[in-house]
Amino acid sequence: METARLRGSAGQKKRGKEVRLWIAAVGRGGRAASSGVYEEYARRLTWPLELREVDLRQTLSPEKRKIRESEKLLAAVPEGAVVVALDEKGKTLSSREFALKLGGWRDDGVADLAFLIGGADGLDQSIRKKAALVLSLGAMTWPHLLVRGMLAEQLYRAQSILTGHPYHREG
Numbered sequence: 001m002e003t004a005r006l007r008g009s010a011g012q013k014k015r016g017k018e019v020r021l022w023i024a025a026v027g028r029g030g031r032a033a034s035s036g037v038y039e040e041y042a043r044r045l046t047w048p049l050e051l052r053e054v055d056l057r058q059t060l061s062p063e064k065r066k067i068r069e070s071e072k073l074l075a076a077v078p079e080g081a082v083v084v085a086l087d088e089k090g091k092t093l094s095s096r097e098f099a100l101k102l103g104g105w106r107d108d109g110v111a112d113l114a115f116l117i118g119g120a121d122g123l124d125q126s127i128r129k130k131a132a133l134v135l136s137l138g139a140m141t142w143p144h145l146l147v148r149g150m151l152a153e154q155l156y157r158a159q160s161i162l163t164g165h166p167y168h169r170e171g
Contacts, residue, residue: 006067011027019106019112019113020111021114022052022112022115023052024076025144026144029051034145034149035145036160037150038148038152047159054072054075056068065119066118069123074130078114083131084116085131086123088115088138092137095157096155101158117147119144137151
């Protein structure tokens with residue numbers, strides 16, 4: 001049985017033609033402690049953000065599972081969205097570089113920006129090819145549920161950098 005669940009972020013303000021952010025992730029956040037980190041930073045964002053969780057409850061080989069999860073991730077976000085694939089072999093960016101990348105997409109009129117987080121076996125190559133950016137949060141391997149919180153924090157930090165808010169301090 002396959003399921004998908006939507007989780008919005010309360011307290012967000014919409015202004016004008018802001019880019020809408022989407023996080024599509026394999027697995028359920030549930031009551032995990034890491035869900036609190038995600039919720040905290042998602043709440044702080046003024047940019048619209050939706051978390052879509054997809055689940056695959058079939059016994060498949062790792063390669064077939066990656067393919068099916070990737071299909072479900074892509075189906076969970078708006079067609080035409082700019083895709084950012086999170087992958088440990090992706091490009092690492094400083095927080096400022098990440099903010100400038102997001103600001104560039106925003107300024108170019110991108111309506112939807114989708115961040116895709118795969119399951120335990122990672123993302124299928126088809127997503128890496130479709131992605132405008134394959135992004136790594138570092139060389140270490142992170143629990144997939146924790147990645148959501150880390151990404152939400154970096155999105156908030158990027159927003160702070162772009163608006164000149166003092167949250168981000170250069171080292």
